[in-house]
Amino acid sequence: MARCDVCGNEYGKAFQVTQGSSKGTFDCFECAIHAMAPTCEHCGCRVIGHGVEARGRIFCCAHCAEEVGVHHVKA
Numbered sequence: 001m002a003r004c005d006v007c008g009n010e011y012g013k014a015f016q017v018t019q020g021s022s023k024g025t026f027d028c029f030e031c032a033i034h035a036m037a038p039t040c041e042h043c044g045c046r047v048i049g050h051g052v053e054a055r056g057r058i059f060c061c062a063h064c065a066e067e068v069g070v071h072h073v074k075a
């Protein structure tokens, strides 16, 4: 049994996610996303897919990057 870092649920099928130097234990992907997914700098939504990384900043899509003045990025 492992306990979810986000909601505290103890669940036999909990899994671990490692991201760089940080690691977390979660009972479901929703909790994992809540704890680890980056947020778009423009609209604030969770970046679940590849997203767009431009000049060290993370956006959900090329449009959001454009909106804050980061031009010519490919989604």
Ligand SMILES: [Zn+2]
Residues within 6 Å of the ligand: 004, 005, 006, 007, 008, 009, 026, 027, 028, 031
């Ligand atoms: Zn959870």
Ligand SMILES: [Zn+2]
Residues within 6 Å of the ligand: 040, 041, 042, 043, 044, 045, 059, 060, 061, 064
């Ligand atoms: Zn966005």
